[in-house]
Amino acid sequence: MTATAAPVKTVQGVTLRLDPAREPCFHVVHTDAEMADWPGMSDQSRRERLHRHMNNEAAALEIAAQCLVDFPEAPWDLRMQLARQSADEARHTSILLQRLCELGGRKGEFPVANFEWCVTLMVDNLPGRLALENRTFEAGLIDILGSLRTTWRAAGDATTADLLDGILADEITHVRFANRWIKRLTEEDPRILLRVAQAVHYLRAVNDALGPQPGDTNIVGTTFTQERTQAPAVYVEARLEAGFTQDEVLEVLRQAGFRSILPEELK
Ligand SMILES: [Fe+2]
Ligand SMILES: [Fe+2]
Numbered sequence: 001m002t003a004t005a006a007p008v009k010t011v012q013g014v015t016l017r018l019d020p021a022r023e024p025c026f027h028v029v030h031t032d033a034e035m036a037d038w039p040g041m042s043d044q045s046r047r048e049r050l051h052r053h054m055n056n057e058a059a060a061l062e063i064a065a066q067c068l069v070d071f072p073e074a075p076w077d078l079r080m081q082l083a084r085q086s087a088d089e090a091r092h093t094s095i096l097l098q099r100l101c102e103l104g105g106r107k108g109e110f111p112v113a114n115f116e117w118c119v120t121l122m123v124d125n126l127p128g129r130l131a132l133e134n135r136t137f138e139a140g141l142i143d144i145l146g147s148l149r150t151t152w153r154a155a156g157d158a159t160t161a162d163l164l165d166g167i168l169a170d171e172i173t174h175v176r177f178a179n180r181w182i183k184r185l186t187e188e189d190p191r192i193l194l195r196v197a198q199a200v201h202y203l204r205a206v207n208d209a210l211g212p213q214p215g216d217t218n219i220v221g222t223t224f225t226q227e228r229t230q231a232p233a234v235y236v237e238a239r240l241e242a243g244f245t246q247d248e249v250l251e252v253l254r255q256a257g258f259r260s261i262l263p264e265e266l267k
Contacts, residue, residue, distance in 0.1 A: 025108030128199030134178030179243030
Protein backbone atom coordinates (compact mmCIF):
# COMPACT_ATOMS: atom_id res chain seq x y z
CA MET A 1 0.00 0.00 0.00
CA THR A 2 3.03 2.28 -0.25
CA ALA A 3 2.93 5.41 -2.41
CA THR A 4 4.83 5.43 -5.74
CA ALA A 5 8.38 4.13 -5.51
CA ALA A 6 9.09 5.61 -2.08
CA PRO A 7 12.28 4.36 -0.40
CA VAL A 8 11.68 1.75 2.29
CA LYS A 9 13.58 -0.10 5.01
CA THR A 10 13.04 -3.47 6.66
CA VAL A 11 12.88 -3.75 10.46
CA GLN A 12 12.59 -7.26 11.90
CA GLY A 13 10.92 -8.43 8.70
CA VAL A 14 8.49 -5.47 8.52
CA THR A 15 8.67 -3.10 5.55
CA LEU A 16 8.49 0.55 6.55
CA ARG A 17 9.11 3.90 4.86
CA LEU A 18 12.73 4.98 5.07
CA ASP A 19 13.40 7.53 7.84
CA PRO A 20 13.25 11.25 7.12
CA ALA A 21 16.56 13.09 6.90
CA ARG A 22 18.17 14.03 10.20
CA GLU A 23 21.23 16.11 11.01
CA PRO A 24 24.44 14.10 11.51
CA CYS A 25 24.31 14.79 15.27
CA PHE A 26 21.31 12.45 15.60
CA HIS A 27 21.62 8.70 16.12
CA VAL A 28 18.53 7.26 14.39
CA VAL A 29 17.27 3.89 15.68
CA HIS A 30 14.36 1.74 14.57
CA THR A 31 12.71 0.10 17.59
CA ASP A 32 11.63 1.05 21.11
CA ALA A 33 14.23 -1.36 22.48
CA GLU A 34 17.00 0.76 20.94
CA MET A 35 15.76 3.93 22.65
CA ALA A 36 17.48 5.16 25.83
CA ASP A 37 14.66 6.14 28.16
CA TRP A 38 14.23 5.81 31.88
CA PRO A 39 11.26 5.79 34.24
CA GLY A 40 10.95 8.60 36.78
CA MET A 41 11.94 12.23 36.54
CA SER A 42 15.71 12.30 36.99
CA ASP A 43 17.50 15.15 35.17
CA GLN A 44 18.59 12.68 32.48
CA SER A 45 15.08 11.27 32.09
CA ARG A 46 13.63 14.79 31.79
CA ARG A 47 16.04 15.69 29.00
CA GLU A 48 15.36 12.42 27.18
CA ARG A 49 11.58 12.96 27.39
CA LEU A 50 11.94 16.43 25.84
CA HIS A 51 14.42 15.16 23.23
CA ARG A 52 12.13 12.29 22.16
CA HIS A 53 9.07 14.54 22.08
CA MET A 54 11.00 17.15 20.06
CA ASN A 55 11.85 14.59 17.39
CA ASN A 56 8.26 13.32 17.30
CA GLU A 57 6.99 16.85 16.75
CA ALA A 58 9.47 17.25 13.88
CA ALA A 59 8.09 14.03 12.39
CA ALA A 60 4.51 15.31 12.77
CA LEU A 61 5.57 18.41 10.81
CA GLU A 62 7.19 16.24 8.15
CA ILE A 63 4.13 13.98 7.81
CA ALA A 64 1.69 16.89 7.42
CA ALA A 65 4.00 18.65 4.97
CA GLN A 66 4.54 15.46 2.95
CA CYS A 67 0.75 15.04 2.70
CA LEU A 68 0.58 18.49 1.11
CA VAL A 69 3.19 17.41 -1.43
CA ASP A 70 1.67 13.98 -2.14
CA PHE A 71 -2.01 15.00 -2.38
CA PRO A 72 -2.22 18.30 -4.30
CA GLU A 73 -5.76 17.39 -5.40
CA ALA A 74 -7.08 17.31 -1.80
CA PRO A 75 -9.79 19.89 -0.97
CA TRP A 76 -8.33 23.33 -0.36
CA ASP A 77 -9.76 23.61 3.17
CA LEU A 78 -8.14 20.33 4.14
CA ARG A 79 -4.82 21.46 2.67
CA MET A 80 -5.08 24.67 4.70
CA GLN A 81 -5.61 22.60 7.86
CA LEU A 82 -2.50 20.56 7.02
CA ALA A 83 -0.54 23.74 6.40
CA ARG A 84 -1.66 25.20 9.74
CA GLN A 85 -0.77 21.91 11.42
CA SER A 86 2.70 22.05 9.85
CA ALA A 87 3.20 25.52 11.32
CA ASP A 88 2.01 24.32 14.75
CA GLU A 89 4.33 21.29 14.70
CA ALA A 90 7.29 23.46 13.70
CA ARG A 91 6.55 25.69 16.70
CA HIS A 92 6.21 22.66 19.01
CA THR A 93 9.56 21.31 17.84
CA SER A 94 11.20 24.66 18.39
CA ILE A 95 9.88 25.28 21.91
CA LEU A 96 10.81 21.75 22.99
CA LEU A 97 14.36 22.24 21.67
CA GLN A 98 14.56 25.52 23.55
CA ARG A 99 13.38 23.89 26.79
CA LEU A 100 15.76 20.96 26.26
CA CYS A 101 18.67 23.40 25.96
CA GLU A 102 17.49 25.35 29.04
CA LEU A 103 17.70 22.09 31.00
CA GLY A 104 21.27 21.48 29.79
CA GLY A 105 20.45 19.10 26.93
CA ARG A 106 21.36 19.20 23.25
CA LYS A 107 20.25 17.86 19.90
CA GLY A 108 21.48 14.30 19.43
CA GLU A 109 22.00 13.67 23.13
CA PHE A 110 19.82 10.53 22.92
CA PRO A 111 18.78 8.12 20.13
CA VAL A 112 15.70 9.06 18.11
CA ALA A 113 13.19 6.88 16.22
CA ASN A 114 10.75 7.98 13.54
CA PHE A 115 8.10 5.30 13.92
CA GLU A 116 5.12 7.54 13.10
CA TRP A 117 6.68 8.73 9.85
CA CYS A 118 7.89 5.25 8.87
CA VAL A 119 4.41 3.73 9.34
CA THR A 120 2.16 6.58 8.17
CA LEU A 121 4.10 7.21 4.99
CA MET A 122 3.54 3.60 3.89
CA VAL A 123 -0.11 4.53 3.36
CA ASP A 124 -0.85 5.80 -0.16
CA ASN A 125 -4.03 7.80 0.53
CA LEU A 126 -4.79 10.88 2.59
CA PRO A 127 -7.75 9.58 4.66
CA GLY A 128 -5.61 6.60 5.70
CA ARG A 129 -2.72 8.85 6.73
CA LEU A 130 -5.07 11.13 8.69
CA ALA A 131 -6.48 8.03 10.40
CA LEU A 132 -3.00 6.98 11.54
CA GLU A 133 -1.11 10.19 12.26
CA ASN A 134 -3.86 12.51 13.50
CA ARG A 135 -6.61 10.19 14.63
CA THR A 136 -4.37 7.54 16.23
CA PHE A 137 -0.88 8.85 17.07
CA GLU A 138 -1.88 12.42 17.92
CA ALA A 139 -5.02 11.30 19.72
CA GLY A 140 -2.73 9.08 21.79
CA LEU A 141 -0.56 12.13 22.44
CA ILE A 142 -3.63 13.93 23.82
CA ASP A 143 -4.00 11.14 26.39
CA ILE A 144 -0.28 11.15 27.20
CA LEU A 145 -0.05 14.95 27.53
CA GLY A 146 -3.12 14.98 29.76
CA SER A 147 -1.14 12.99 32.33
CA LEU A 148 2.36 14.20 31.52
CA ARG A 149 1.81 17.88 32.30
CA THR A 150 0.71 16.81 35.79
CA THR A 151 3.85 14.68 36.11
CA TRP A 152 6.08 17.65 35.25
CA ARG A 153 4.19 19.98 37.58
CA ALA A 154 4.44 17.46 40.43
CA ALA A 155 8.18 17.22 39.72
CA GLY A 156 8.44 21.00 40.30
CA ASP A 157 8.76 22.12 36.68
CA ALA A 158 5.76 24.33 36.00
CA THR A 159 7.47 25.87 32.96
CA THR A 160 7.55 22.57 31.06
CA ALA A 161 4.06 21.69 32.31
CA ASP A 162 2.69 24.96 30.88
CA LEU A 163 4.53 24.36 27.63
CA LEU A 164 2.95 20.90 27.30
CA ASP A 165 -0.45 22.40 28.09
CA GLY A 166 -0.08 24.72 25.10
CA ILE A 167 0.94 21.84 22.82
CA LEU A 168 -2.06 19.81 24.04
CA ALA A 169 -4.48 22.57 22.99
CA ASP A 170 -3.03 22.52 19.46
CA GLU A 171 -3.10 18.71 19.23
CA ILE A 172 -6.82 18.72 19.98
CA THR A 173 -7.36 20.90 16.89
CA HIS A 174 -5.22 18.56 14.73
CA VAL A 175 -7.22 15.52 15.78
CA ARG A 176 -10.50 17.39 15.39
CA PHE A 177 -9.92 18.44 11.77
CA ALA A 178 -8.91 14.88 10.88
CA ASN A 179 -12.04 13.47 12.51
CA ARG A 180 -14.22 15.97 10.66
CA TRP A 181 -12.57 15.39 7.30
CA ILE A 182 -12.61 11.59 7.56
CA LYS A 183 -16.32 11.76 8.39
CA ARG A 184 -17.02 14.13 5.51
CA LEU A 185 -14.96 12.19 2.96
CA THR A 186 -16.51 8.85 3.91
CA GLU A 187 -20.00 10.36 3.70
CA GLU A 188 -19.18 11.56 0.19
CA ASP A 189 -17.61 8.21 -0.80
CA PRO A 190 -18.22 5.25 1.53
CA ARG A 191 -15.37 3.30 -0.15
CA ILE A 192 -12.95 5.60 1.70
CA LEU A 193 -13.94 3.84 4.91
CA LEU A 194 -12.24 0.73 3.53
CA ARG A 195 -8.99 2.67 3.04
CA VAL A 196 -9.18 3.96 6.60
CA ALA A 197 -9.81 0.43 7.88
CA GLN A 198 -6.87 -0.91 5.84
CA ALA A 199 -4.56 1.73 7.30
CA VAL A 200 -5.65 0.96 10.86
CA HIS A 201 -5.25 -2.77 10.20
CA TYR A 202 -1.74 -2.18 8.84
CA LEU A 203 -0.74 -0.20 11.96
CA ARG A 204 -2.08 -2.96 14.19
CA ALA A 205 0.01 -5.54 12.32
CA VAL A 206 3.15 -3.39 12.62
CA ASN A 207 2.55 -2.87 16.34
CA ASP A 208 2.05 -6.60 16.82
CA ALA A 209 5.34 -7.31 15.03
CA LEU A 210 7.54 -4.57 16.50
CA GLY A 211 5.97 -3.50 19.80
CA PRO A 212 7.92 -4.40 22.95
CA GLN A 213 6.59 -7.19 25.12
CA PRO A 214 6.30 -6.96 28.92
CA GLY A 215 9.62 -8.06 30.38
CA ASP A 216 11.76 -6.87 27.44
CA THR A 217 14.43 -4.27 28.21
CA ASN A 218 15.79 -1.34 26.23
CA ILE A 219 19.47 -0.54 25.64
CA VAL A 220 19.88 1.21 28.99
CA GLY A 221 18.28 -1.68 30.90
CA THR A 222 14.84 -0.18 31.47
CA THR A 223 12.22 -2.93 31.59
CA PHE A 224 9.05 -2.66 29.54
CA THR A 225 6.62 -3.36 32.35
CA GLN A 226 2.97 -4.18 31.82
CA GLU A 227 2.19 -0.56 32.66
CA ARG A 228 4.63 0.81 30.08
CA THR A 229 3.34 -1.40 27.26
CA GLN A 230 -0.37 -0.78 27.80
CA ALA A 231 -2.41 2.04 26.28
CA PRO A 232 -2.26 5.29 28.32
CA ALA A 233 -5.13 6.44 30.54
CA VAL A 234 -7.71 8.13 28.32
CA TYR A 235 -8.32 11.89 28.48
CA VAL A 236 -12.05 11.54 27.87
CA GLU A 237 -13.01 15.23 27.81
CA ALA A 238 -10.24 16.16 25.39
CA ARG A 239 -11.05 13.26 23.05
CA LEU A 240 -14.69 14.35 22.94
CA GLU A 241 -13.51 17.91 22.27
CA ALA A 242 -11.36 16.51 19.44
CA GLY A 243 -14.43 15.12 17.70
CA PHE A 244 -14.52 11.48 18.78
CA THR A 245 -18.03 10.17 19.39
CA GLN A 246 -19.00 8.76 22.79
CA ASP A 247 -18.98 5.25 21.30
CA GLU A 248 -15.47 5.77 19.93
CA VAL A 249 -14.22 7.05 23.27
CA LEU A 250 -15.81 4.06 24.95
CA GLU A 251 -13.90 1.74 22.62
CA VAL A 252 -10.60 3.53 23.39
CA LEU A 253 -11.42 3.27 27.10
CA ARG A 254 -12.03 -0.44 26.70
CA GLN A 255 -8.63 -0.86 25.02
CA ALA A 256 -7.01 1.04 27.92
CA GLY A 257 -8.62 -1.21 30.52
CA PHE A 258 -11.11 1.56 31.41
CA ARG A 259 -8.35 3.75 32.85
CA SER A 260 -9.07 7.44 32.35
CA ILE A 261 -7.43 10.62 33.57
CA LEU A 262 -9.00 11.57 36.88
CA PRO A 263 -10.33 15.10 37.51
CA GLU A 264 -7.64 15.82 40.15
CA GLU A 265 -4.96 15.10 37.52
CA LEU A 266 -6.32 17.90 35.36
CA LYS A 267 -5.72 20.68 37.89
FE1 LIG B 1 2.50 18.84 17.87
FE1 LIG C 1 -0.11 17.66 16.07
